[in-house]
Amino acid sequence: MRSIAFFIVLFAVWLLLSGVYTPMIVGLGFASSLLVVIIIRRMDAQDGDKVTLHLSPVRLPKYIIWLMAEIARANWAVTKVILSRKMNIHQHMFTVPYTQKADLAQVIFANSITLTPGTITVETEEGQFLVHAVSYSDDDPAAIADMDARVTACETARGTEGGA
Structure with missing residues (x-):
């Protein structure tokens, strides 16, 4: 669930920052976001070191x-x-x-x-x-x-x- 949320946030940031919505750019954003999530999951599997957010949302x-x-x-x-x-x-x-x-x-x-x-x-x-x-x-x-x-x-x- 955490990886899916992370992917959605990454992809949304990509779309917002690029400002270009052609199929190629959207596809590259999707692939880049997916690649980052895969790399992060592999890194977590190796060392288990995660940053937890203990910050007040207010x-x-x-x-x-x-x-x-x-x-x-x-x-x-x-x-x-x-x-x-x-x-x-x-x-x-x-x-x-x-x-x-x-x-x-x-x-x-x-x-x-x-x-x-x-x-x-x-x-x-x-x-x-x-x-x-x-x-x-x-x-x-x-x-x-x-x-x-x-x-x-x-x-x-x-x-x-x-x-x-």
């Missing part, structure tokens, strides 16, 4: 909407820095602790930092990330701590019992 969309707004705000701030005559750049590397228990939630948090213009997650260590900021301010750690709390709130009870 809180995660709210987080994504909040993240999009933050990305827009950060984009505006980075654009102002780049276009200013002085180019007021204050590069800084700093560590950010994370509170997520599930691996997937940690990945979401690290990628959220990287998606926000002007910051990038450089390295992951047990319990913390190393982050580089192009235009660092004293408010950055508090803003990233807020992001951390929001991602942690997206975890469900099963996701907080350890590893994904």
Whole structure:
């Protein structure tokens, strides 16, 4: 059942992204989606390592909407820095602790930092990330701590019992 749902999602994404509905393109999308499902099933049979989704279906969309707004705000701030005559750049590397228990939630948090213009997650260590900021301010750690709390709130009870 899980493989069928995965196939349907892959094929739907293919159709939506291609925008071309000729028999050849639809057939290639069908074949590609089927091939990916077959490969995933074979990989699961070999190692049994599966990523489980212990994320709240209500809180995660709210987080994504909040993240999009933050990305827009950060984009505006980075654009102002780049276009200013002085180019007021204050590069800084700093560590950010994370509170997520599930691996997937940690990945979401690290990628959220990287998606926000002007910051990038450089390295992951047990319990913390190393982050580089192009235009660092004293408010950055508090803003990233807020992001951390929001991602942690997206975890469900099963996701907080350890590893994904």
